[in-house]
Amino acid sequence: MDNQDIRKAGLKVTLPRIKILGLLENNSQRHVSAEDVYKMLLDNGEEIGLATVYRVLTQFETAGLVTRHNFEGGHAVFELDRGGHHDHMVCVVCGKVEEFIDTTIEKRQREIAKEHGFEMVDHSLIIYGHCGNPKCKVGY
Amino acid sequence: MDNQDIRKAGLKVTLPRIKILGLLENNSQRHVSAEDVYKMLLDNGEEIGLATVYRVLTQFETAGLVTRHNFEGGHAVFELDRGGHHDHMVCVVCGKVEEFIDTTIEKRQREIAKEHGFEMVDHSLIIYGHCGNPKCKVGY
DNA sequence: CTTGCAATGAAAAAGATTCTCATCATCATT
DNA sequence: AATGATGATGAGAATCTTTTTCATTGCAAG
Structure with missing residues (x-):
């Protein structure tokens, strides 16, 4: 799971996409909301817009890189798709x-x-x- | 499933609650959003506020009269709880x-x-x- | 290097849901 | 049947999540 996956999805390899994918890979909690991703990246000193996070997560979902879940709570959570369904x-x-x-x-x-x-x-x-x-x- | 169920839930038997429960019982599609309920009641000539629909549906959920589902689509759908789980x-x-x-x-x-x-x-x-x-x- | 086209960020917009508050209706008690 | 306490309502404001718009920026093919 690296930058080649982004390219293979037909998307340009940009900093926001690299950062988001990296966070999904390394974060301790596997299930995060768009807001979570946004705040964590800000905390890490990255410059990123919330709209970009939503956009990229949706694109990753379409590309099959992440899965979106509608748990309770009024907001979607995303999870890196590590191949195995569960x-x-x-x-x-x-x-x-x-x-x-x-x-x-x-x-x-x-x-x-x-x-x-x-x-x-x-x-x-x-x-x-x-x-x-x-x-x-x-x-x- | 009638007005006694509303009373048993510790709620006053009011017109909005009767109308909402009636709609859930008789509507052809069992799974409806709050917006659906609101519009259908308006179409039936009832006077009701959207906030009331949300409030009452949540109260009915708490009382175990209806079940809330988080399907895809960004909004919750509600279903009258007819006893049997499915x-x-x-x-x-x-x-x-x-x-x-x-x-x-x-x-x-x-x-x-x-x-x-x-x-x-x-x-x-x-x-x-x-x-x-x-x-x-x-x-x- | 240049240049087209996709990607970005900020802000506005849209959609879903909740909250506020003044007014009104229910219902237990008279 | 009248009363009164308390809960319920509706309208609109507010909040929260997500999407859209648009001017600017950056990737990547040639």
């Missing part, structure tokens, strides 16, 4: 996101889509719950 | 929504959550694809 588990208290993949579910989904006459092109499975952290348990 | 299949071309339920997937989800130390409280499974309509097929 689903998400979100803690309703602290917001922690864990990833998982289950072949049983994946297979059933394709079968169900076919049963309904759908040709599946994508899917989104999000499990909401209380994560292992005691502070996030019910009745804390 | 998942969704959305056509990426025409937007048609079909509902389904699969016990295999439901069971696996609970197991997976537990394996990750999560206590599942909710989940969202959306399959995106091309529906049976020839116009929605790939390459049309």
